[in-house]
Amino acid sequence: MNYIRKEILISILIIFISVSVTGQNNDRSAAESGIKIKKSKKRKKKVKLPEIDLTNWKVTIPEGKGKGGAISVEPPEILDYATNETLKPYMYNDSTKAAIIFYTYPTSATTANTKYSRSELREQMVPGNDDVNWTFKQGGTLKAKLSVDDVSRDKNGKYHKVIILQIHGRLTNKQRDLIGQKDNNAPPVLKIYWQDGKIRVKTKKLKYAGVNSIGILHEEAWTDDEGFNFEEEVGFRKFQIEVKVTAGKMVVSLNKTEFAVYDDSNMKRWGVFENYFKAGNYFQSRDEGSFAKVSFYELEVNH
Known part of the structure; x- marks a missing residue:
């Protein structure tokens, strides 16, 4: 054995x-x-979260019932956007590239004074409060790194336009009551578009330079300028935008190499308004089946 x-x-x-x-x-x-x-x-996929502080932002999404039914989520609720089931279709993380995605398409839920849908942030200097804003005299700087990832085309084969950044004007309660307006809305002094792979800037100018201090508060006193196109084609790549505002002056730069400078009587007289920054995806189409997706990697505001 x-x-x-x-x-x-x-x-x-x-x-x-x-x-x-x-x-x-x-x-x-x-x-x-x-x-x-x-x-x-076995390689583990790295999870990357965007380093964007949303403490001073609220978001509006094209969700809601009926015309003008878009809803907004303010701080502190917006800080939990990644787990918010209502926000998820329109604002969510892409953990592979550390970005917040803003997605939108035409819906019946829009905001006041517009027919277009948006998934867009609105600055709040005091979290949860729309009544505290800033003037050109106080100044402000916005820095953003973003990319437009996907956009539908119109019937002629051109990409639909998307507004990615704004400075919006606002009337004080006193100004609103003075001109008998029902809300505090004032014109946007700055709109930055993604248009066919390029960045286009539009601002406001007075229709009549001699308008008085009350007339200037009316939206009808202002009109769009002819617009400015940056030469660089950004396409669907990442790019950087910086907007710097000081008393009577506004400068917009693309990738720190091209600059649009607004330093004239229109900017000086714009000082009568309060303002707030906006960032995201304000989609400029009502075409059936149209859409846009925008990624924000960095977003920072200082005053």
């Missing part, structure tokens, strides 16, 4: 040594022939 066990153990030992030597010889042969042996490793 002991003899049989001994024979079995010897046989197992011989097989083990044979397999081990064969493996070493195969490795040596592969090395000599220049073949690299790769050991399979």
